[in-house]
Amino acid sequence: MTEPLFLKPVFQPKIWGGRKLETEFGYDLPDGDIGELWAISAHPHGPSTIENGPLAGKTLAQAWRDDQDYFGHQPGKVFPLLTKILDAEDSLSVQVHPDDTYAAAHEAPGELGKTESWYVISAEPGAYLIYGHHAKTRAELEAMIKAGQWDDLLRKVPVKTGDFFYVPSGTIHALNKGIMVLETQQSSDTTYRLYDYDRTDKAGHKRELHLQQSIDVTTVPHVDPKLNIQTAKVQDATITTFVQPPMSPFFAVYRIVLAGNLNQTAQAPYTLVSVLNGEGTFVADGGSSPIKRGMDFIIPNQITEWKFSGNLEMIVSTPGNEA
Structure with a gap:
């Protein structure tokens, strides 16, 4: 074999998205606010399609199921990774993801937990992330969430182009406006929102929050991973x-x-x-x-x-x- 498997991406509209994937990367976007490009994905919410070679026209999920010679006959039932580009024209919800054990017990069959990472493609001057929290115990975390003490709870971290963040499951986090990242993650689309700025969509509806799940899965206290870049x-x-x-x-x-x-x-x-x-x-x-x-x-x-x-x-x- 002489060529890689080239993949057609999937675009995901988001309330916080914009058009930078078109203006800065040249992608032919559908109408609307596009927040995510799922670049390499076998997740059922947005599977990429193989564009070349003997597998042309198959989704990555189909290839993983039927053509394991291409992947070394790995044991997992689902392709384990998902790469995205995210364009945060506005701030994402403050959120947290479960680990594999919690996802297996509470989400759809086959859904993985979600550990992820971000490479910052670009960040506007003054941009920052939500990364971690200040609660010392789970009882304190629950009390601060239910009281809406977001300024006291959430940890803000300045960010610049070229930074890298590792975000294990259980980490409270959010990209904020003016940031574009390439995300490498487990193949999961499970997100528990604990705060969404009380904003509404174009129909006037607020997005669903998941306070109890967020309390259940958040790591307390927060500890930054010790990266060795x-x-x-x-x-x-x-x-x-x-x-x-x-x-x-x-x-x-x-x-x-x-x-x-x-x-x-x-x-x-x-x-x-x-x-x-x-x-x-x-x-x-x-x-x-x-x-x-x-x-x-x-x-x-x-x-x-x-x-x-x-x-x-x-x-x-x-x-x-x-x-």
Whole structure:
């Protein structure tokens, strides 16, 4: 096999979305406020479609079920990862996600928990995140949520372009206005909202809150993950390792900035790639494929060695030992 699996993304309208995916990335968006691009997804709420090769026309979910040669015959019933780009034209709800155990007990069959991470593609001056909380006990957390003491409860963290955040399940969090991120996460669409700024949709309806679930799953007290971000020069590339197992059990995430050539050997059953900037070529087994900004693809199990050539910025991820 000489080419990766190129994927057609799925666009998700959101009350907090905008149009930057069109103006900055050149995607042909549907009408409305588009908050999310599901770039590599097998989730039933938005599965990507394979655009090339023998699997062309299949969704990623169908390929995972029927064509495991491409993924190294992994044991999970569902493709475990999902990559997105989020455009926060307005602030997202303050939210928290469950772990696998809670999701299995309370959500639809097959739904995973949700640990995620954010690479900040861009952030306007003064932008900040909600990341964590100040409650010392679960009783204090519950009291502050029910009293609406958001300024006292929520932890605000300044953010700038190029930052990286690891967001384990149980972490209260929210992107705020003026931020665009590439998100690498478990394949889950379960979100428990605890605060949504009392805003309404175009029909005048408030979105549903999930206060008890949020109280149930939030980690108390909040503790920042101890990241060990490392950057290395490899051939003509600078590779930054943001997270990897064992600290991050569900995925590893890297950033590759290339000016020239980079030869690589597979370190996982398959590899996910999102091209954030530039253009170049993917070369494997004597074949080549042009790649450029806005493309998302999977390097399948059959390709064990490859070369990137060109001027490229990419976010690359691989499944972890619990994916």
